[in-house]
Amino acid sequence: MATHPAKGGASGYVEADPRPANPFLMTPSPETAETLLATLRDRLGEKHVLTAAEDVAPALVESRGLYRGTALAVVRPGSTEEVAATVRACAEAGVPIVAQGGNTGLVGGGVPYGGIVLSLARLDRVRAVNPGDAAITVEAGVILADVQAAADAAGMLFPLSYAAEGSARIGGNLATNAGGTAVLAYGNARDLVLGLEVVLADGRIWNGLKALRKNNAGYDLKHLFIGSEGTLGIITAAVLKLFPKPVSRSVGFVGLASFRSAVELFSRMSRAADRDLTAFEVIPRFGLDIVLKHAPDMIRPLHGGHAAYALVELSSTRPGADTAAELETLLAGAIEDGLVQDATIGASEAQNAALWALRERLPETQKAEGGSIKHDVSVPLSRLADFVEHATEACEAAMPGLRVCAFGHAGDGNIHFNLSQPVGMDKAAFLGEWGRFNRIVHDIVMELDGSIAAEHGIGLIKRDELALYGDPVGLDLMRRLKTALDPRDLMNPGKIVALGDDPPAALPV
Structure with a gap:
């Protein structure tokens, strides 16, 4: 459910009138909901099943304030086994689950729609640090900065780094295949993973926690879950690569x-x-x-x-x-x-x-300049300057006074092609042009053989953009994977790809 954002608050937005229709709202009967909550309280303890409005509210809005969802409760399991028990209970009740780490995402991928928010914050243990293997094993709720600190204390480097590292949690980093400032030297989050532990949609636990650089024993299953935004399973722990510290x-x-x-x-x-x-x-x-x-x-x-x-x-x-x-x-x-x-x-x-x-x-600081229409895109390095020049010219021609703010990780071809509203323009009117500028920018991206989603993911904000620009065969494979691993569509439903008769996702205006 999108909101009409207005300036204000720590995030730059305050809640305005939400749209009445929610395309993914999955509301169980009161009897089913109460039975599920009672089961979760028995398994996790009363204090870890949060239903009070003030406790649930922070989990309903993503970090930019563009979407607001609904949830029966926020549950806080303290172990992989408790995550699995929660998923099994929700599967038996037919209630959807959205896993959340630090809730720092930028595409609406962690917004819940009528089910359970499964917080991974209590899975915050560093299980092992092994400099000899150049590996660290951490649970999904460990804050990224704490992973870095644990590696540093062992005389090693964990290179994943970006502005939200003080609140983002490693499970979310992996679920979104986070990029950041060190991709040029060390790769995306995907490149830093040796093994995973994952709770599947039926509550089974896949233990793939191996610190191996070479392992060709069948399909490399970990890559199904990295970047899947919690739509295929819930990452509960990971073995990550460490590197020598620069001198x-x-x-x-x-x-x-x-x-x-x-x-x-x-x-x-x-x-x-x-x-x-x-x-x-x-x-x-x-x-x-x-x-x-x-x-x-x-x-x-x-x-x-x-x-x-x-x-x-x-x-x-x-x-x-x-x-x-x-x-x-x-x-x-x-x-x-x-x-x-x-x-x-x-x-x-x-x-x-x-x-x-x-x-x-x-x-x-860009928030202080008013409304911002954001595009997280990538193109081949050889065409990066062409993209910025052509997209800038096209956007400025489409709206006089528009201020282009194209910045980012140019060394790996990723540009945050952000558009700040003209000075004095009404913010809501400017954000109402989001769809039009998507066509302008994303058409140019595709002409240059690029990607409409470089490092922030798809979530809700780009789900229909992916359907428009994605390769049909690739989209079919994504839907088949989703159906095979989550046949009831209970794991973060409505995100990345639409199944069945899902209506279009609302633009964030």
């Missing part, structure tokens, strides 16, 4: 004449620095300007203004490596050749963090 790390902030110049700089640096180039983020001039405008603690890193900026990180695990000298040499050469207009390099970890903060604060 040298340097961050640079670079001023450039255009987005195309940034892509050229990436190509040049990736050839020269190879694996030492661990991050390459691009920020437009508008993006830096609004960070400096709405985050007064931020400091302008370069004199004057530039059309585009790149945040570049080099790191190395080689003893004696000097990434600062390496970065200085690379940027000096690019300045001499006219590719880079200006640059600065952090002289300490504190300065490195301050440069990174300019990128990390961008999404939150």
Whole structure:
């Protein structure tokens, strides 16, 4: 159920009038609901079956406030066995389940519709850290920053990192195949998983917790569940890869004449620095300007203004490596050749963090500029500059005064192509244009052989976009997998792909 968002609140939105019709509402009879809740109270304990409105409310709205759902209760199992018991009870009652971690998703994938919200917050144990295997075994409710800290305490690195790492939980990271700032060097969440433990739709537990780099014993089942957004099963634990900690790390902030110049700089640096180039983020001039405008603690890193900026990180695990000298040499050469207009390099970890903060604060400060229509897309690197130029021109032509904020992980082809409303325009009227701008942006993405969902997933907000742009055979395979693993459509129903006669998902306006 979509809401009509209005500015306000910590997330930038307040609840407005919800639409009366919910396409996925699955409401059991009062008798069935009460029997189910009694069963769950007996199994989990009264205090872990939350039904009071104030306890359930936080689980009904996703982090951007674009959707609001309904739920009978929020249940908080404390072990894999209790998760399995909860799923079995819901399956017997025919009641849907939505698993939630930190509820930091951006596509409505964790919004419940009439069933049970299964919180994984109590599954928060680090089961094992094994530097010898370069692996860590954690439960799904461990906060991402705590996974990083546990690895660090063992002298190792867990590289998955993004702005919500202080509240996002690892189960949700895996269920959405999270990306983040380290994809260039270490890959997406999918690339960091060795094994999984999963509760299936019938309540059985699949134990695939192996710390093996090679295992060709049949289908690689873990990849069915990574990125499935809880529609096929519930991840309860994972064995994750660890890496050596860098001994040298340097961050640079670079001023450039255009987005195309940034892509050229990436190509040049990736050839020269190879694996030492661990991050390459691009920020437009508008993006830096609004960070400096709405985050007064931020400091302008370069004199004057530039059309585009790149945040570049080099790191190395080689003893004696000097990434600062390496970065200085690379940027000096690019300045001499006219590719880079200006640059600065952090002289300490504190300065490195301050440069990174300019990128990390961008999404939150964009909210202060009014309504934002967001597109999380990817295209081949060789066509990235073409995409940004063509999509910018098309969107600006479609709405005079529109402000394009195209930023993100340019090194892996992922751009957050966000559109800020024209100054003075009514916010609701602007967000009402979401569907029109989807056609403009996503048509260009597909022309360039890209993807309409780079790292945030599908959820509700892109479900019908996937149906429109997805390969028919691929969509059929997705539906067959969903039907095979969850024949009653009780695991996060209505997300990613529609089954049967599901009506279209509402746009978030």
